Each structure stands twice: as C-alpha cells, then as structure tokens.
C-alpha cells in the first residue's frame with residue numbers, strides 16, 4: 593500500500609514533550625529545554641502542510657509519569673476534537689516513547705494518525721537526526737489514515753504496539769523484535785507494508801482518577817520474592833513480573849503471585865528475553881505455575897508495554913475484577929477473542 597498526498601492543504605498539530613530532540617547541554621549533561629516552536633523551526637515542513645505547536649511539557653522521558661501520560665492522552669483527544677486537524681505528531685524522548693505511544697494507541701479510535709518521533713542526537717547538533725525525523729513524522733501524519741498510533745524514526749514507520757527501544761544510542765533505536773515494521777518513507781511517499789493489528793480501543797479514563805501504582809519486578813538467578821512482596825506492600829495494584837526465558841521464575845515467587853492475586857493485585861507475566869512470546873511450558877516455578885497462580889501472560893509485549901496495558905486496565909471503569917482481568921487479556925493479547933462482557937462494560941463506561 594503506497595500513500596501519496598494530493599495538493600490539498602493539511603493541518604498537523606505537533607505536541608512537544610521534551611526528549612533529546614529538545615535537549616541542550618546544561619554544563620554537566622543534556623536535558624530537555626528547547627520549546628516546541630524551536631524544535632519545529634529546525635525541520636523542513638512538507639509541501640502543503642501547516643504546522644501548529646502545543647507545548648505540553650519538557651522533560652527527559654525517563655521522567656515520564658502516568659499523570660503526564662494522561663495529560664498527553666487528553667491533549668491528543670482535544671486536538672482531534674477539531675475536525676480541521678488532519679493529524680498529530682508527538683515529539684518525545686526515546687527512553688519511554690514506547691510506553692506513551694502504546695498508552696495513546698490503546699485509547700485511540702480516530703482514523704487520523706498520531707505519530708511519535710524524537711531524536712538520538714541533541715537539539716541544534718550539526719549532525720542531528722531530529723529535523724529529518726520530524727519532517728518524516730509530519731509527512732506520515734499528513735498522509736496516512738486508519739493505522740492507529742505510529743512511531744516514525746530513521747525513515748521507518750512502526751506500529752505503537754510491540755515497538756520498543758532496542759538500541760541505546762544508534763539512530764535507528766526502534767523495532768518490534770517479535771514482529772515487523774509497518775512501512776518506510778522515501779522519495780516523498782509513504783509505503784505501508786502491513787496494517788497494525790490492534791484490539792478495540794477503550795474509552796478515556798475518567799477525570800481525576802488517581803494513578804494506580806504499577807510496578808515491574810525482574811527475576812534473575814538468586815531471585816527471591818522479596819522485591820515482588822515489597823511492591824505489593826507498597827500498594828501496587830498491578831505488578832509485571834519479568835520472568836526468565838519464556839516467563840519463568842521459582843516456586844517461591846509463584847506462591848507470592850498467588851498471595852498477591854488473592855489480595856486483588858493484578859499480575860502480568862512478561863519476559864526479559866528480547867523477542868518471542870511468553871508461554872506455559874515449564875513447571876517448578878515456571879509459566880505453568882505462575883499462570884495457575886493467577887498471572888496473566890503478556891503475549892509478545894515487552895515489560896514496559898505490558899505495564900502500560902495493566903495501567904490502562906486499572907484506569908478503566910470495570911464492574912468487577914473478572915471484567916478487569918478479561919479486559920487486561922484483550923489489551924495484552926491484541927484483538928483475538930475480545931470477551932463480549934468486557935466490550936459491553938467498556939461501551940457502558
């Protein structure tokens with residue numbers, strides 16, 4: 593599928609949130625600093641595209657919080673409430689871009705695109721990648737329809753779901769290690785190779801709902817339940833357990849999962865391996881026992897995005913724990929077998 597634009601004027605709104613694309617040297621390291629207008633001024637703008645800027649916040653994305661992600665989600669929805677807007681670009685630090693993009697994607701119903709981009713080299717650098725990434729993101733935001741939330745970086749187009757930062761400093765930091773990219777840019781065209789597979793989107797969380805604590809605990813040799821139990825004791829309403837291999841831990845950790853689930857804590861099982869699904873293969877504290885203890889398997893989602901699915905399920909209005917678990921399975925696993933009871937509850941929310 594090749595997308596090219598006619599000459600109709602397009603309006604794209606850039607929501608600026610910081611990251612390296614907006615970073616300047618502070619004397620001891622780089623920190624997000626440049627305004628959205630300054631960031632946009634570095635990039636060429638594709639023909640027939642008009643750009644407006646919203647300065648939402650300005651942080652290195654390792655400082656991302658649920659409150660900021662909720663503010664971003666609302667800003668995207670308010671922007672798209674204007675029918676004259678053709679698309680949205682979000683400039684974001686690459687460290688947690690995969691989390692914010694997936695959070696927006698889970699709540700995104702509009703056919704108009706939301707495109708996340710950023711940079712690996714700082715604002716104003718002679719060899720900077722920000723201007724080209726921003727140009728490409730504007731091009732995609734002005735062109736495609738019906739593909740959900742996308743990540744555009746280094747000439748490639750990725751789906752929000754499944755895409756993670758796989759390289760710390762390289763100029764092509766994003767990939768879906770268990771899947772394939774969605775498309776690429778070149779010669780003024782956007783080539784889309786596949787349509788992202790997405791579950792039905794969920795309504796925006798109600799205003800003023802406090803952000804639930806959702807922790808990530810990683811297993812390793814010598815791992816014991818101390819940190820998992822500490823997360824529950826700290827008030828976590830959800831915990832992502834990052835198992836070894838296809839999602840394995842120990843009998844002691846499986847017992848801790850069962851105790852947590854009994855208390856109403858939602859537990860998701862992901863893996864520290866970079867690609868492939870978690871699977872119920874092993875007992876003796878493996879995924880077979882963790883699932884029996886009540887953990888929900890994350891499919892191919894890596895820990896950061898598994899946590900976002902859990903966060904979104906906890907923020908959703910659900911009539912019971914069972915409904916929330918069913919919603920969680922849908923958000924983790926993609927569109928297969930959405931539970932009709934969940935769909936009804938979500939529609940009524």
Ligand SMILES: NC(=O)C[C@H](N)C(=O)O
Pocket residue numbers: 610611612613651652653654684685686687688710711712713
């Ligand atoms: N390349 C980047 O954007 C990394 C930066 N530390 C951030 O996520 O804000």
